[in-house]
Structure formats: structure tokens, C-alpha cells
Amino acid sequence: MNRRAFCKQLSAAAALAANTRAFGFPATGPTDNAVKNRAPLTPNTFDPLPLGAIRPAGWLRAQLQIQGNGLGGHLDETWADVGPNSGWLGGTGESWERGPYYLDGLVPLAYQLDDARLKAKAQKYIDWTLNNQQPNGMIGPRSNDDWWPRMVILKALTQYQEATGDSRVIPFMQRYFSYQISQLSTRPLRDWGKFRWHDEVLSVLWLYNRTGDPKLIELAKLLHQQGYDWQAEFANFQYTHRITREFIKLDEHKGLSDTALATHGVNNAMALKASPVWSLLSGNNTDRNALMHQLAELDRYHGLPNGIFSADEHLAGPNPSQGTELCTVVEMMYSLEVALAVMGTPILGDRLERLAYNCLPGTFTDDMWAHQYNQQPNQVQCSLNHKPWTTDGPESNLFGLEPNFGCCAANFHQGWPKLTANLWMASSDDGIAALVYAPSEVQATIRSTPVRITEQTEYPFRDKIRIAVHAEKALNFPLQLRIPAWAKDAGIRVNGQSQPSPPAGTFAKIERTWKQGDTVELTLPLEARANKGFNNSIAFERGPLVFSYPIGEDWLKLRDRGMTADWQVYPTTQWNYAVKTDEIKATELPVAEGPFTLKASPVKLEVKARKLPAWVAEDGVANPVPQSPVTCDQPEETVTLVPYAAAKLRITAFPELKI
Structure with missing residues (x-):
């Protein structure tokens, strides 16, 4: 090594040491203790246990194993975006959010299953990230400086540190946060990071609770100051209609205008944690409880019978033929997990189960080798159609590797593992x-x-x-x-x-x-019940499960995609039923592995119904549910309903027959 190189290396080491001193506290190791909030943070109602403290059993472990055996455990082998040339492995490939997204679910999956193969996959990303921090503290690929993907990788690193006690993680985060706080005045949050600031605040507070460094509180406040004010948006909620390309000027702004980002489904799902997270710093009960108003407004104007709001890809109104992006499902789940810890409000657990046991498995093939970008409660065909999406493309409800857009292929992995971590x-x-x-x-x-x-x-x-x-x-x-x-x-x-x-x-x-x-x-008595929704339509529930009429399915392979394939699904039976609600008969069958599949559904409901010929589909999409009550002269039938997730073509919201 020549003198110039030696001095350069010495200078870099000194810079790292200075940053470490600025945020310099000892690292912690793996433990089964929950870490409570330090003053001046407001205490949580419940404190999450570290990754690895909770292990799945029974059908839940089988579900995680299905994920590990499917795309969740093999995505890097068949999808270049998270493959060996990923920018998050030092390559020249995709270098933005997809590597961090994948790791954010792969880490908890690997450690909950205690799977050496999956741990080794995750470790490659972890080691490259930890070993390639820049001298100034910046992290990740040098091909972009966007704050947003760093927010995601931090979530993955906090989970990894809890599971392993790796002593590199906390000094690494200290150096990065020291760098970021020095940069935000001249390079503030923008677009995705601006609307998702609360996800980084979680990692900042995670580190503060382990180090006590007051500069981290300053950073959290700065992120809040530069971030989008979700609480103000919902205090006077303006987006009460189905959003269109024209309304957000999608072609002008490429989806990055404030209006587009404020009506973006995934952003809204992530924002459900914003007020509870900020309340930890503000100590204000108004902040703490603002989430309930956000949920009420989303339900009122965009709520669907499967427990989530429409977002395909922007807010789309209450018609159950509209869809919801898979990223929205897993991000809403995570937001509810965070909010439940902070607030301790029991109904948030009800809502979380509704998403986890319906929307999450309802958008995958049984083997989890393919997923949809958008799922619909009333989903009568999955094919290359432009309808009914607000701003998405014709592949949106196909089952495949990366239909419409690849974010969900990378991000869906967090759903089951993070649910397990927060049981x-x-x-x-x-x-x-x-x-x-x-x-x-x-x-x-x-x-x-x-x-x-x-x-x-x-x-x-x-x-x-x-x-x-x-x-x-x-x-x-x-x-x-x-x-x-x-x-x-x-x-x-x-x-x-x-x-x-x-x-x-x-x-x-x-x-x-x-x-x-x-x-x-x-x-917990599981009584079947009928609830009313859009146009006074009827949806059936039993406990946290939503039930659907399963339409006959004809699967047509569109193309091979490496280790998986893209599929269209066409109906083989009629689906346009109107129902009665006076008699609901439940039948229980054995609970086997794969309980969210049609062939192994552990419970079914029977109701009386009549076909409604006037209710039809156009271009592969069911028309809006007719206003109830309806009259019909067709013969009465007994129809069998199955859990929502088991039916990949389904009707979930029915018109009600006039008695």
C-alpha cells in the first residue's frame, strides 16, 4: 500500500470512528426480552418481542413452509431483480426497493422456520450491506441516493439484529443516522420517502431504545417535519371518490405528484401507522387515536367486504369488483401490528385477523408460486383486461411472477412472517x-x-x-x-x-x-352472520373468516416465467346469485395442511339463493352489485360458500333477495 492509499484509508477510518462517537453506545445481543420505550417516548401498551421469540406451529408453520418452498424461498433463483446481480449484492442490477423488500420478509421467514438455506440467502444481502458502508456513513448501492429504499433495509436489519445479536448492526445504523441528519437540510425527503417517513421513524426509535442517544429523537422529529401530514389529510378527507388517471395527472407526473401519492393505496396502508408512531414522541392522545378516524374514512368511501379498502392502484371506491394491491395488504397488516402495540385497541386485532385470514392467502396460488397484483372480492375472471382498474394495467389480476409491477413480488414475503412475530x-x-x-x-x-x-x-x-x-x-x-x-x-x-x-x-x-x-x-363462538355493504349487498362471515361463492376455474398458462408461470383463470360456472339471509348452515370438515385451499376448506356455509340473470359481467369484470333488495323468478337453490381465500374466482358481495 502506498502512502496516499494508506492516508486515505486512515482518514476513512477516522470518519467512521467520529460518526460512531456521535452515536456511540454499545450494541445489544439476542434476547427474548421486549425492549420498552425510553423517556421521553410515551410507553407502548404492548411491546413486541424480538424476532425468534415466537415460533409458528400447526397450520401456521405449514403455511410459512409453503411460502419457503414457493416464491418466498426461491425468488432470488428465478427473478433477476433480487438475483446475484442485484445492486444490494454489489451488482449492477435493480438497486432501489426490491432487494430491501425481499430481505424484509426473508429474514423473519428464515429465523421463524430456523431454516439454514433461507438464512444463508438472507445473509448474503446482510453481509454486503453491512460490509459496504461508505466512509461518510451512507449505505446501499451508490447508483441512487434515495432515502426510501434505505428505510426498508433498516427494518430488515433491526429484525436480523434481534434474531442474531450481530454486533455490526447498531454501529452501522448509528453511522448512517449521523450522516442522514447532516444531509436532510439540503437533501430533504421526497416522493416515496416523504409519504413513508413513519417507517424510518420506527427504526430510529428502535435504535434510540437501545442506545438512548438524544440525537435520534432530533432525527425522528426532522423526519416527521419533512414528511407528509397524513393526519391533516384525513381531518378533512377529500378523496371520497374513485380516483382516475386524469384526476392525478398520471401522464404528466408519472405518479409522483402529491395528489397521486396521497391517493396511492400502499401509501395509505403504510400511513395507518403514522399517527400512532408520532404519538410516541408527541405524547398526544389526539395523535394516538387519529388512526381510528383514518380507518373509518377509508371504510366509508373505499371499504370492501374482505376487510380492506380498494386500491388498484389508487383509491377506487366501494364497488367490490374493484381490486386491492397485494403490497397494500401486507403493509396494512404491518401498520395494524405496529398500531396494536402502541395503542392496545382490541378491534385492531380483529381487523388484522380479517386481513391475514382472507386477503393475504386469497391472492396466492395454493403453493405460493404465483400471486396477483390486484385481488377483487367479486372476481369472476383473471385475464388481460384493462377494466376495472383506476391506474393499473391489463395484467393486474393475473396469477404470476410479477404481474403488472414487480414491487409485490418482492414485498409479499413480509405478510405471514410478521404476523407470526406479532401474535x-x-x-x-x-x-x-x-x-x-x-x-x-x-x-x-x-x-x-x-x-x-x-x-x-x-x-x-x-x-x-x-x-x-x-x-x-x-x-x-x-x-x-x-x-x-x-x-x-x-x-x-x-x-x-x-x-x-x-x-x-x-x-x-x-x-x-x-x-x-x-x-x-x-x-370464541363462531356464529355465521350476514353483513351489509355497497348497494346494501350481503357478505357472509364466521369469526374472522369471510366467505365467497367459488366459481368454477379453468387455468390457462399465459407464459413460463423461469421456475414459475403466469396464469389466466376463466369461469366455468355461473356466478350471478342473489341470496337470502334467513338460513345460514355451517359445516365443519377436518383441518388439514393448506386450510386456505378449495380442496381442503375446513368449513363451509350453505345459504339459499336464486340466479339473477340481469347481473352480468362486461369485459371479464362483474358489473356493480345491483341495489338490494332484488326480486327474481328463478328456482331457489342451495349454494355452498367457502372461505374467501380458497376461491380464486369468487363472489363475496351478493344482492339480497326480497322476502
Whole structure:
């Protein structure tokens, strides 16, 4: 090494050291303890447990394994955007959001399954990112300086650090945040980063809670100051109609005008966490609760019967033939997981389950080797049609590798793993809480004592949940159980002894001295019900599951795409039914692996119906549901409904027959 090179390297090392001193605190290692908010942050109601503390079991583990065996575990082998030439591996390929998106789901999937193959895949991205930080602290590929993809890679790194305790992560983040705070005055947030600022604030506060450096609070406030004011938008919500290309001037601004970004579905899904996250710094209950108003406005003007709002790709109104982007589903799930931790509002858990057990699996093939960009509650054909999308293209509801746009191919991976990571959380009263129900096992340190809790259940297909507590010694702590708002007459038994019936829509708290092997049995009665929606249409539900009429399917391969393929799906049966709601019969079948598939549906509903010939499809899209009630002289039939996710062609919102 010549003298000039030596001095250059020495200067770079000094710069890194200076940045480390600016944010210089020791790294933490892997632990099963939840990290609570430091002052001056407002305490969470519930604190997430670190990645790896919760492991899936039963049907949930099988679902994660399907993802690992499908695109989730092989995308880098068949899609160049996250393949060996990715900019996030030092290559000259895609260098923006897709590598970070993929890693954000791959890391939790790998560690929840404890899968060496998947861990090795993730490690390549992790090592390149950590080992190639620039001397000034900037991270990622040098081909762009956009703040947005760095926000995503930070989320992946925080999860990885929790799972492994890798000592490189915290100094790496310290150097980057030191660099960013020095740059934001001259290079402020723009477009995607401006509208998604809250996702970075989460990583900034994650680091603050581990280091206590006050400069991180300054950075969080600066991100908020430069970010879009979502709370103000929804205080006087103007986007109450179906958005069009002309309205957002898509051809002029390429989708990057403030109007386009404010009406973008994924941005709105991510923004549901903005007010709760900011409330941690403001301490203001108005900020804390603004989320509920956001949800109410989205439901009122764009709500769909599957539990999400329309966004294909911009807000699209309440017609159930409109669609929702897959990225919107997984980002809304993550926002609700964050908000549930901050606010502790039980109904957010209800909403999260509705998305996870309907919208998420409803947009994949059974083997998770193909997905849709847009899914529709009333989806009668998946083919190359321009209708009904607001701003998307004709491939939008195909099943494939990257239909319409590739963001969802990279981003869908976070859905199941992050749900798993947030099934349980530590409670502010030094206990533990079950926020979402699925078969799982959690290991945590409660009041300085290691505790293992197992949850055996076939929920959401069955009404029984059995929780067993395994502690090293007798230990007093509170266990909180979310009682859904729909669960009337829920029952709790502790070691076989009945407890007072908990009110629906609350958290039931059981505080006692727990002994090895104590059990709690929770019963959430799953009564079928009919709800009204757009044009007084009817949607059927049972617990968190939404039900659909399954249309016969003819799958036609459009083209091969490496290890997978793109598919069109055409109807083989009629679908235009109007229904009665006076009789709903539920039938339970065995719960097997792949419970979200048509061939293995564990529960079905039967209702009375008549065909409605006037209700037709145009260009492969079902016309809006006729205004109910309707009359019809066709013969009465008994039709069978299956869980929403099982039917890839389906009717979910029906006109109601006049009695």
C-alpha cells in the first residue's frame, strides 16, 4: 500500500470512528426480552418481542413452509431483480426497493422456520450491506441516493439484529443516522420517502431504545417535519371518490405528484401507522387515536367486504369488483401490528385477523408460486383486461411472477412472517398478551423468569384455543387475551375451572400465580352472520373468516416465467346469485395442511339463493352489485360458500333477495 492509499484509508477510518462517537453506545445481543420505550417516548401498551421469540406451529408453520418452498424461498433463483446481480449484492442490477423488500420478509421467514438455506440467502444481502458502508456513513448501492429504499433495509436489519445479536448492526445504523441528519437540510425527503417517513421513524426509535442517544429523537422529529401530514389529510378527507388517471395527472407526473401519492393505496396502508408512531414522541392522545378516524374514512368511501379498502392502484371506491394491491395488504397488516402495540385497541386485532385470514392467502396460488397484483372480492375472471382498474394495467389480476409491477413480488414475503412475530407481545404491566390467535409457541422472560407458552388451536376454523404455561418456577404475572368484538358469550376456563365471561371487544386479563403446566381454554363462538355493504349487498362471515361463492376455474398458462408461470383463470360456472339471509348452515370438515385451499376448506356455509340473470359481467369484470333488495323468478337453490381465500374466482358481495 502506498502512502496516499494508506492516508486515505486512515482518514476513512477516522470518519467512521467520529460518526460512531456521535452515536456511540454499545450494541445489544439476542434476547427474548421486549425492549420498552425510553423517556421521553410515551410507553407502548404492548411491546413486541424480538424476532425468534415466537415460533409458528400447526397450520401456521405449514403455511410459512409453503411460502419457503414457493416464491418466498426461491425468488432470488428465478427473478433477476433480487438475483446475484442485484445492486444490494454489489451488482449492477435493480438497486432501489426490491432487494430491501425481499430481505424484509426473508429474514423473519428464515429465523421463524430456523431454516439454514433461507438464512444463508438472507445473509448474503446482510453481509454486503453491512460490509459496504461508505466512509461518510451512507449505505446501499451508490447508483441512487434515495432515502426510501434505505428505510426498508433498516427494518430488515433491526429484525436480523434481534434474531442474531450481530454486533455490526447498531454501529452501522448509528453511522448512517449521523450522516442522514447532516444531509436532510439540503437533501430533504421526497416522493416515496416523504409519504413513508413513519417507517424510518420506527427504526430510529428502535435504535434510540437501545442506545438512548438524544440525537435520534432530533432525527425522528426532522423526519416527521419533512414528511407528509397524513393526519391533516384525513381531518378533512377529500378523496371520497374513485380516483382516475386524469384526476392525478398520471401522464404528466408519472405518479409522483402529491395528489397521486396521497391517493396511492400502499401509501395509505403504510400511513395507518403514522399517527400512532408520532404519538410516541408527541405524547398526544389526539395523535394516538387519529388512526381510528383514518380507518373509518377509508371504510366509508373505499371499504370492501374482505376487510380492506380498494386500491388498484389508487383509491377506487366501494364497488367490490374493484381490486386491492397485494403490497397494500401486507403493509396494512404491518401498520395494524405496529398500531396494536402502541395503542392496545382490541378491534385492531380483529381487523388484522380479517386481513391475514382472507386477503393475504386469497391472492396466492395454493403453493405460493404465483400471486396477483390486484385481488377483487367479486372476481369472476383473471385475464388481460384493462377494466376495472383506476391506474393499473391489463395484467393486474393475473396469477404470476410479477404481474403488472414487480414491487409485490418482492414485498409479499413480509405478510405471514410478521404476523407470526406479532401474535404475542409483552404487556406494560410486566405480563404477556395474546393479540392474534394462531398455533404458536412463545418464549419470553417475564419478571426475570424464563417462560414458555404454547398455543394449540385450529382457529380461525374452530372456536377453541388452548394455552399452556411452562415456567421454571411458580410465577405471578398477568396474561391478557384479546376477545374479538364479534365474539359474544366467549368463555374462559383455567385448569378446567370456568371464569367470568369476558366482554366482547376487550382484553380479558387473568392475573394469578402460574405453575408448570397450567392451562387456559378460550372459546370464541363462531356464529355465521350476514353483513351489509355497497348497494346494501350481503357478505357472509364466521369469526374472522369471510366467505365467497367459488366459481368454477379453468387455468390457462399465459407464459413460463423461469421456475414459475403466469396464469389466466376463466369461469366455468355461473356466478350471478342473489341470496337470502334467513338460513345460514355451517359445516365443519377436518383441518388439514393448506386450510386456505378449495380442496381442503375446513368449513363451509350453505345459504339459499336464486340466479339473477340481469347481473352480468362486461369485459371479464362483474358489473356493480345491483341495489338490494332484488326480486327474481328463478328456482331457489342451495349454494355452498367457502372461505374467501380458497376461491380464486369468487363472489363475496351478493344482492339480497326480497322476502
